[in-house]
Amino acid sequence: MVLTPALQQAVTLLQLSTADLAQYLQEQLLNNPVLEIWESAETEGEPAGFPEAPESSREMEYWAEFAEEDLPPRGEEQQQVLSVEDCPGEGRDLHEELLEQLRFLDLAPVEYHMAAFLIGNLDDHGYLRYPLAELAPAAGVTEKELEAALELVQGLDPPGIGCRSLQECLLLQLRRREGVPPLALEIVSRHLDDLVRERYRSIAAATGATLEQVRQAVEVIRSLNPRPGSLLGGGSVTRYLVPDLIVKKVDSDYQVLTNDAAVPLLTINPLYRELLRGEAQQDEQLKAFLREKMESALWLIRCLEQRRLTLFRIAQEIVRIQRPFLEKGLKELVPLTLKDVARRVKVHESTVSRAVANKYIQTPRGLYHMKFFFSRGYGEPGGKSYSAHSVKLCLQELIKQEDPQKPYSDAQLARMLQARGMPLSRRTVAKYRQEQNIPSSSQRRGGWTP
Structure with missing residues (x-):
């Protein structure tokens, strides 16, 4: 379409x-x-409402299903309740926020640790300033494996995180958006220098686009954030979501x-x-x-x-x-x-x-984050289903209650979770345990403090 x-x-x-x-x-x-x-206090009349429906049948269909929906009115009391100062962020910095998102992905332990390693090397603007060829030996993996982990990081929010240059930062954001004009991608990919110097006529001549098309594409590019990490904190300045x-x-x-x-x-x-x-x-x-x-x-x-x-x-x-x-x-x-x-x-x-x-x-x-509320489920057919977050909490509780001299193995933990209606494989238990930085049973023997 x-x-x-x-x-x-x-x-x-x-x-x-x-x-x-x-x-x-x-x-x-x-x-x-x-x-x-x-x-409202200075202007007579009411704010503009919905215009007539667009003529395009696709556009009419897009809007029609919502036409009769009831939405709470905008009011003075609501605005007082929702003032930004009343809703501070959690105080986590960029790296903590990204790690939190990472924990909710269904990753193998090695994937998680490589991605976490890369997150730890991002600067406050969300850029990866070190070449993968230099980071790979430190991570104990190949450059190709680290490249795959970087793709995972670049899929986190906000778009643009994990970029290695301004060009990649802009391209990552454009590719995450729907309906971006191809010209915007071409300008960032091939004519970034002309864009920075506002040489729009040169861009038009090189791409075969009209000057107006170039300006429309530039408007899309200008809506991007060249420092995506600033949206999640970083530096010594306190920021709020x-x-x-x-x-x-x-x-x-x-x-x-x-x-x-x-x-x-x-x-x-x-x-x-x-x-x-x-x-x-x-x-x-x-x-x-x-x-x-x-x-x-x-x-x-x-x-x-x-x-x-x-x-x-x-x-x-x-x-x-x-x-x-x-x-x-x-x-x-x-x-x-x-x-x-x-x-x-x-x-x-x-x-x-x-x-x-x-x-x-x-x-x-x-x-x-609204994505937090979406999670795969575990459960027996016809029985209660549990989210991955719930399973991880239950896993923590079982390990906290174990005998320090006889800690549970991953296989034992899997059987105990199964008895509670949470059917997980031993491998999944191991993955969830490692994601929470919980050592293996042999390392927990004799006592372990989270």
């Missing part, structure tokens, strides 16, 4: 974190005079709120609206310009509402399913897949994948 530019923008907005979205909207405000920030959604416990229920306070609410500048409705003798070129900007502004406003609605619906479903975790903690985390949520929310699995990318949710139990 070929996405129109309008749908490319919708897909891009869905993938952006709240912090990146706020930056993107500031750029749009500078580029489109028709847009302005709606200030901005949650995209908030979960509050109200009486005995859980309420999901979107973090509207962190994103400016856009509307149409009334002056330009009146100019567009102006008299017939008005300059036709000006009217054409304003009409184009108006259509662009209305579509952006619609995309923002769509993004907000999609995140809200997905978060609602996650909270409904993961209520046991919210009530009792990690041991009760329910196994969940992207496909499960997509089926219940009635969207494509790829939509859920894009929506949870780079997103954080503030819960009564802390701030979590």
Whole structure:
């Protein structure tokens, strides 16, 4: 399926974190005079609502399924609750955050340790400054094996992590996005020097693209982050993650709120609206310009509402399913897949994948990446299913309770987990044990302190 530019923008907005979205909207405000920030205390009327549905049948189908959905209103009380200062990050630095993501991947022990080794060698901006040829001997693996581990690291969030150059940083981010114009990839791959020097005519001549196409591609590139590590901390400056959604416990229920306070609410500048409705003798070129900007502004406003609605619906479903975790903690985390949520929310699995990318949710139990709530399950047919996180906690408890003089072997632990309804192979038990830095039974004999 070929996405129109309008749908490319919708897909891009869905993938952006709240912090990146706020930056993107500031750029749009500078580029489109028709847009302005709606200030309820100073502006008469209401913010612009949904424009008429796009003419493209694909675009109409994309939006139709959400048209009647009920979304909580934006209100003063909600904005006070969701102020960024009330929702600090967990205080972990870049390396700790990446290691936390790594632990939730289904990796062999050697893969995990190689990836963790590379994470430890990233600088505060998320760059790997050492050649793999130099790092491989220190890691005790081949350069080819380390290259494969680097691909794992580069698949973590935020996009661009683990890059070895600015060019690779930008390419990694572009390749993680849907609907990126091929010209943007070509410019970064082959014409980065011209891009840095803003030699757009040279790029147009070399690629055969029009100057306008080059400028559109450059706008996409400018939305990227050349220092992805800065999004997760690093250095001596205290940084905060901005949650995209908030979960509050109200009486005995859980309420999901979107973090509207962190994103400016856009509307149409009334002056330009009146100019567009102006008299017939008005300059036709000006009217054409304003009409184009108006259509662009209305579509952006619609995309923002769509993004907000999609995140809200997905978060609602996650909270409904993961209520046991919210009530009792990690041991009760329910196994969940992207496909499960997509089926219940009635969207494509790829939509859920894009929506949870780079997103954080503030819960009564802390701030979590939305991907945290997705985990494979273990269990007997027809019985209760346990998430990988729950299994790891149970494994920790069994080892803590063992006789220091007769520690359990991985095979014994596998049998004990099986008795609790968690069928794991000895190899999987060993992998989960190593991921938590728990020594083997022979190394634990005589006592072991976590």
